[in-house]
Structures are given as C-alpha cells and as structure tokens.
Amino acid sequence: MSTGGEMFFQLFLPVVVSLQLLPAVPSSWSCGISAVDMVTGSVLISTNAETPFRPASTVKAVTTLTALSTLGPSHVYHTTIQVDTLQNRIFLVGSGAPLLSIEDVTRAAMETAAALPPGTDWSLYLDPTALTGDSHLPGWDAADWNRTYCPPVEPLCIGDNILEIVVSSVSGVIRTFTYPPLPDLRLTEQVTTTNTRTSLVVTGGNWETGEPEMTISGTIQNGDIEVLYKPFAGAPGELARVLQEELEEWGVNCTYTGVQQADTGLYTTAVMYSDPLWIILGSMNKWSRNIVAEQVLRTVANNVTGESGSTRAGCDISGALLDSLVPGAQGWQLADGSGLSRLDLLTPEQLVAVFVSGAGSLEFGPEFLASFPVNGTDGTLSGRMRELPAGAFRGKTGSLNDTCTIAGILTTHSGRTVALAIFLQFPRGQIWRARAWQDEYIQGLYYTM
Template identity: 25%
Template sequence: MPLFHLVCRALAVGFFWVLTLPVCAQVAPATTVPAPAANPAWLDQLLHESPVLRQHNVGVCLTDATTGTKVYELNANKYFTPASVMKLFSLYTGLHMLSDSLPSLHYVVRHDSLIFWGTGDPTLLHGDVPSRRALDFLRTRPEKLFYAEIPSVTAYGPGWTWDDYNYYFQPERGPFPIYGHTVRFYATAGKPRPRVYPRFFRALTEPIAPGTPNPADDHVRRPELENRFAFFPITKNWVDETPFRTSQPLLLQLLQDTLHRPVLPVAFRLRAQDSVRVVHGLPVDSLYRRMLQVSDNFLAEQLLLMCSSRLGQDSLSAIRPIRVMRTLFLANLPDAPHWVDGSGLSRLNLVTPRTMVALLLKLHQEVPEKRLLSLLAAGGGHGTLRRVYRDSRGPWLWGKTGTLTNNHNLVGYLRTRSGRLLAFSFMNNNHVVTTTEVRREIERVLTQVRERL
C-alpha cells in the first residue's frame, strides 16, 4: 500500500506533527452535495403513512453511490443520535492513519533492558480476534522486561452509561489491553461451576448467594469496583463475557502468568538517544471486519487509540485522531458531526443522515468496492444483518446497524433490481415501540426501494 507524508500544524492539539499515512486508493476530489432530486411520491407515502414510523423522529437519505446524485431525503439535515453507526467514522480514521497491520507495541532497548508500552492494540489474547505476536516477541527477547504505562484515556468514554460496566459490550479502554479486558465463562447444564478464562480469575469466581433476585436474567455479576464474579445457578448451557476492572498491577500479573518470566513496572520517559521501534500485529482488516460486522465496541474504541499512537508515542487519546480527521479529511461534510468516541456508546454523538451518506460516498470512492462491502454486515449473510434482507441469490444490502435504547439506525449500501448501488442512511430516534418493529419497518421500506429504483 503506497504511503505519503503528511505535515500539519494541529492547532487544536497545540503541536506540529509529521505522519506517514496509507492511501486506500487514489483519493477522490472533495465530496460535493448535489441539490436533492424530487422525492419519489410512493416513498414519501410509505414513510409518512407508516403507523410505526410516524410516532418517532425519522431521517432518511438515499444517494447513488456512483454518481453522487441524491435520490431521496427526509429530515436529512437534522441531527440524530447515531449509536454504533459511528464505527464507520472509526473505520475511516483507521484507513487513513494505520498501515496494513496493527501496531501491537512500542519498545526501546537500553543495554540489557527492554522497555515496552502500549499502542492500544486490543488483540493480545482477545477471545475473537486473537493475536500472540506481541506475546511471542516478549517471550523470546533476551533482555529484562519493563512495562511503561503511558498517559491514556479514562476507562469509560464521555456520556457512557455507568451501570453497563457489567456487560460484555462495555469493557474498559486502555493502552495495553489483554484478553479483551473481559473474563469468559463457559457453563454446562448439570455442572456446578462454569469454566473460567483466563484461569487467573477462577479463584475470584463463586456461586451467587441463594435467593438473590435476577430481574435482568444475568448469568454473571461483578461488583462495580471489584474483580469478584458471582454466577447464578446453571440450568442450561451458556457463554458469558464480563469485563474486568483494569489496573497496572493486574496487567503485570497477567503478563507474568502468561510469559512465565518477570515483567517489572518502570516510569515512562524517552531519552534523546532512544530508537523507538514497533512490533506489528494482525492485518488491519481482521479488526475492521469484526468491529463492523458484530458491532464490537471495544475494538472500535481501541482503534482510535492505535490511530493516536501514530500521532505521538507519549500518550494515547481518542480526541486527538478525531480532531485530525475532522480538520484534514472530513472538513467538507454537509454537517459537522458531534463526535466524541469510537464506538457510538455515547449519546453525546450527533450526526445527520446526509453526513452519514457523505461518509459512505467517501469510503466508496477511496476503498475498492469488493473490499469495502466485505467489511460490513451482509443481509442474509453474516453479522448483525444475517437474519434479515435475505435473498437466495446472495446479499443485496450491506450495512452497519446502530442501536441504543429507543434508537435504531441502519446505514450502508443496497443494490437495486436495476443494478444501481445506493448509499443510504435510515435513522430512527426516540421510538417507543420495540426495536424489532422498527427493524421490520426499515426492511419493508428498503425492500421497496430495491424493487422500484
């Protein structure tokens, strides 16, 4: 993948930086927003007369992905809570800031000591996108190992829901993740205890007190501020992921247990003579694909931190790459997004339907279509859309869902019967019916779009 050198004065950050960035394909000229075409009357009728959609805020934008011609707009300039469709912004950031492989760790060698620190790479012994490259590197080095923890983000992002700490979709962020910052429990009906991975947490896992109410139908619970885990009686097979609380002492313990050699803490301080090196990990698409298809929040958050590591090795920040992207690559969006995290967990994120489509057009211009569509969930195929938009002849819709309580959105690309590829954004905020009802209505409308456009 060719590289070019980008030099920018980052006023918002307050320093000059130089960065080598990959080009996904020849970058197209700045995206323009053509005047909207007359909305098809039948589509207006479908949306306005829907008993499901009429009760909440709906925004729709349809655009020809090849020509950029507007096909339909409804409240396309209004801001909506996007939820996980914000992961497309994280993808675009990664495509511009990372090379073909993930940066796994930084290190310097000083005499008989190897000092290493994190880049935010989330794949070390991750349960779904596992990598052992950093581990194998550290295991085989002859030097003494020292871990330096650099300044990084808080465990949770701005506007995240604090009482979701117990659930798989909200692990803590950090500079050097291990095991995806979660504990996995594998329960088998008839057995008294689940299997626990990593084994370190087995001694911290106990049966829950008899008679404890379980209105949320949880399998495992953890106190908010402790790494103690309690499981409910096992009456059927299940698998559960519960985040653990992160800390430097815990990380060092887990590393030592895995490497079978000492790892000591050291204060982070680069010297003028230090030659900082990087250990490369998995191909980037392995992370992008998992992040988008199953909507993995942790991978999305850590992706921004890896991008931050390309902007400076002394700290990790989610805001720094966001500022750079907004200034250098996304300044010409129709409406500036209010963008605060990588996953979309925060309700502080706000974006308009036409801006989401403008981002889709940029992606389609800069990334080969086959690769781009392969990263997304596919209707009737895989990911969050595997049970909907089915066709025995193959996928016709590829997209990214975004769901928070009372909000459900879908953005992506659809192929019409006539062969057109449309970029679309269909956003639903503040609905009081079930998410299932909203999903079905979106499918009903987009199926008609496929048939008639």
C-alpha cells in the same frame, strides 16, 4: 399526508416510485433519510437529511474512514518487549493494539527469554503511553458498564477485555473456570445447587480501582454447565503479570514493578504483530465491537499528533474529515469512536457522504466495503433483509434503546448503486419494530429504483 396515525414523508425521487412499496413511518417516531446515486451523485431521497440524530454504531463507519485515510489498510500494530540490559529492566510497550491474545504474550515471552542472559534478576515495567483516556467515555450509560458490549477501553487489552466464566455442577460439585487467565482476579462465589432451573448473575468490575473483581451469585441446576461473559477491569496490569509468569516459566527471574515509560533506543527482544488494519476493521464493523472502535480512534490520534492518543483528539480528526465531506453541517458532534455515547449526533447526509467517499476511494475502497456485514449473510445483518439477494445491501447497523440506524450501499434490482442512511428515534421498547421497518423500506427501494 397521514392515514390511521401513520404519515408518509415526501420523498424527492427523480424516478417513479410506488408509495405502496414504501412503508409509512409511525407518527410517534422521528425519521431522517438520505440517499445518493453513487454514479451520478444525484440526491435521490432527502428527508430530514440535514437534521442531527443519535447515530449509534453507525459512527463506526466514520471511524473506519478516518482510520483508513490516516493509517492505511495495511497498518499493523507492533506491541513490543524492550530490554535495558544496563539496569536490568524489561518493558512491555503498548501500541494500542486491540484483541491481543494470551498466545501472543506466550510467544513473546519465549523469544525474550532466549535473548536474555540466564541467572539475572529483572524488573518488569508496563509502558501504556501510546494511548490515554478514561476507560468509559462521556455519554456511556453506567448501567451498561457491566455488559459485554461495553468493555473498558485500555491502552493494552486482552482480547475484548471480556472474561469467560464457566460454572459446572457436574457430579454435584460446583466448580468455576475462567479464561483468559487473570493473575489478580478476585472471584467471589455465592452459588448453590438446585433441582430447578439455573439462575446465575455476575457483578463487579471495580472500575474505580481498575482491579478485576467479580462476584458470581445464584443457583445452578445439578449436572448443569453455565457459560457467562463479563467485562473486567485492569487489563494492562493483568497483561504485564501474565508476561511475568510466562517469562518465569522460561527461566527469567523478574518482578512486575509498575508503570514507567520506556527509554528510547532500547533493545527489542520480541514483537507482537496484529492483523492488518483492514481485517481488524472487519471484525469491528461486522460484529459491532465497541472496544475495537475506541482503540482504533485513539490509535489514529496517536499517529497523527505524535502524542498519547486520546478519544478527544481522535474525534477532532474524524470531525475535520466530516467537515471536508459535508461543509457547513450544523448541530452535530462526536463523543467517541463506537457510537455507544448518547452524546453523538450526526446527520443522515453525513453518513451517506462517508459511504460515498469510502466506497469510492481508489486507495482503499474495497477494504472499506469489505469491513461491513452483508444482508442475510454475516455479522449484524446475518438475519436481516433475507428477502433480498445476498450482497444487495452492505452496511452498518446501530441501536440504542430508543434509536435504530442503518447506513450503507444498496445495489438495486435494476443495478443502480445507492448510498443510503436511515435514522430512527422512537419511544423505548420498539427496536425490533424499527428494524423491521428499515428492512421493509430498503426492500421497497431495491425494487423501485
């Protein structure tokens, strides 16, 4: 039935639910909802549950389950420095590790310098062959490439491949500072001081050449300090050049020569260890870090196939997992591991099955659940559903400019545990209204189930 342009969906609930506690869905929106009792497996809600929608960042839940199923929660990335003493070659060998830091490279350079004989000239090579693929994926809006949530996917990364830029006009002198240090960064400054408000813009990236080029333009108020963040291109080469500089600081004469696959059986002088996978997934899900999701998905492909890990192969592996969870689902597809692609299509039923499988795993259930944000507490849910007790809902959010999704585990007022997914698509400009609707709906379920 509909009232005042709003319509109620028929909800199939084997419990008594007061419809007054469940908000109406605006008639201009498309909505899909699925909910399953985690204990009995009973379907509690099924509204367009088999219809594909754009899932946005809830795709990361699929990537999480795929990674834990194939790699295990304790998987650790090993980024190595390997040495060929016969031909005086040093190799920086990537493993697909997300979030490598400059501090990791500094320590590895010290350990390598200690292992090498002094007074020798070395050639430094980069081996990125663990992963392969484009830096920006099909369905990623090119207008987003210069935004912090859309950094390039690379076989070796420096943090999130995001450059921090600090512009200062303290004492009337314009100064610019950047981190992490990028040896080949070309930063063009077109900034002037003003007595009015600060207005700065950073553009660039040069994704075609893979070189870190940026331009800062605009005005900065006298005495002001402005901090900006932008994705940069060419992280693998920059990481190799940072290693070269660090080795030279420790007395090793070396020249970065380019890309070359390392031979087998070389001597490993240093290993850069990542955090365990379950911690990486927590960082990925709680703060919806797209680059981490893409690195993890390609790592899955590398480990499963034994070949350079690609997004396509990773999506095939995730797709096989989805087929095993919901046989016969129609019309869905995966184009990436983060959900940033507008080509991704999943059904609410599939997302619910992912959470039922992940949370119920005897092997990694606690790690799966711990990776997701908690209502009113942290991550992308820190400001949402604060009316509910902290921990009542744990799950993944997602949004594009016309899409709002949420999926996770709800523990209701009566103690019932429910796996839930809500997909909304709507005219652009209504994202905040959609989030509020989802929160109100989940709060209604909390009290009625």
